[in-house]
Amino acid sequence: MKEIIDIPAVIAGREVFGKDNITKHEGISGSVTIRTPEITKDRLNDIFEHEKAVNTLPINEIISFIEEVGKKWADPDYPLKKEALEIMMHVTQFSKKELLEDFGNIPLVMSRETFIDKVMATEFGGTDMLDNWVVRGGCEVKAVPRGSFLHILAGNVPGVEMVSLIRGLLTKNLNILKTAGANPVTPYYLLKSFMEIDPEHPLTRSISAFHWKRGSEIEKHIYKRVSSACVWGGSDAVYAAWRHARPGLEILDYGPKRSMVFIGKKTLNDNNKLHEAAHALAKDTTIHDQQACHSPQVVFVEGETDKFCENLASELTKFAKEYPRGGESLDRQSERSHLRMMHELSGNKVYHPGSHDWTLIVTKDFTATAQSPLGRTLFVIPVDSLGDAVKYADHYTMVAAFSDREDLNKYRDELAMQGVDRLTDVGRMGLLPADTPHEGRYDLSRLVKFVSTDR
Secondary structure, three states, X not given: OOEEEEOOEEEOOEEEOOOOOEEEEEOOOOOEEEEEEOOOHHHHHHHHOOHHHHHOOOHHHHHHHHHHHHHHHHOOOOHHHHHHHHHHHHHOOOOHHHHHHHHHHHHHHOOHHHXXXXXXXXHHOOOHHHOOOEEEOOEEEEEEEOOEEEEEOOOOOOOHHHHHHHHHHHOOOEEEEEOEOOEOHHHHHHHHHHHHHOOOOHHHHOEEEEOOOOOOHHHHHHHHHOOEEEEEOOHHHHHHHHOOOOOOXXXXXXXXXXXXXXXXXXXXXXXXHHHHHHHHHHHHHHHHHHOOOOXXXXXXXXXXXXXXXXXXXXXXXXXXXXXXXXXXXXXXXXXXXXXXXXXXXXXXXXXOOOOOOOEEEXXXXXXXXXXXXXXXXXXXXXEOOHHHHHHHOOOOEEEEEEOOHHHHHHHHHHHHHHOOOEEEEOOOOXXXXXXXXXXXXXXXXXXXXXXXXXX
């Protein structure tokens, strides 16, 4: 019998259960159905009621509250975290170990030391400008919240909702989270922690989270009232958000993108470096099970690919044992099986362990990499020179990772001009520094209005 789990909506820091107009979310395992209530437009006034209260909160009070939530999620025995983990194991394709690591990143994002102070220093020169008038040249400047911030969340990486929410909280905006169909769980349990600490605090009362159908009436009314919006997801989600564009509405879009790896001759000619690069790439491929935009999909190898692929296959097998794959739909498995078969029939070399743990496809045709079933699937492309390979990068490339730092430095200007967001070493693709630009932008500054007073 399929288990049914009811996840309430959160309206202005209050749980709202519903018996009518229920949206159902089918878990990847097929054993769980999650039901969430749909919210009608008559609740909008409740959502926006606390906007002014949060807009005027002192920044240090906001940060202290965030840190208190983070400390709870840093505790491995925290009941809400354990309950969320248990449900997530049934509704996502991630293994328990992967989910634990993703959940482990949440308190890091909520810490002054590891994230908040670094971000605020990079974007605002510190926190002072959020509360006070700060001298900047011939004027005094204050960063004033734009008002309200809508988050269209994606369900591919658990915990990204906290990254998104933190941006809205640190800029003193009211926040509305549209939960993803693939993951209505994590946002609810995070907000439940806010309610647990202080249900009446202006920060708690300024957050709402629920699901609605794209293009619905409630969506249209929310877009008319918010001052900023961000959208995480694929092309359809991004284009749907921009259909609501109007003068004065700030829209931040994240995705869709993919990432590339460049393995140079120096790496291939040194057995130690070859092994290190294979291990590092297997790690990057395993993190988030290749669901994130920073996950590698295409690997350019300067020279013969056989030796590198054999090393990489061995490392992927080791990671498959340490980080086993979770559930996956039959459609996605069929897509991968078909892809393997078509490349084998085309004469391309295909590596896999006889299961769906991982797949390596060697091809000289870059156009064949356009569609990927993911699930630790890598396209390996032999090239005569990395100079030929970097030409394939464009503004859809989030990360370009190199096995050799000299190669990175040699090609980084060219890659930057072609639209790549970030350059790094293989093995660090998923390890974003706290104060790095996100997809080529510093976006907290776009969630405030800089008001000036002439001196």
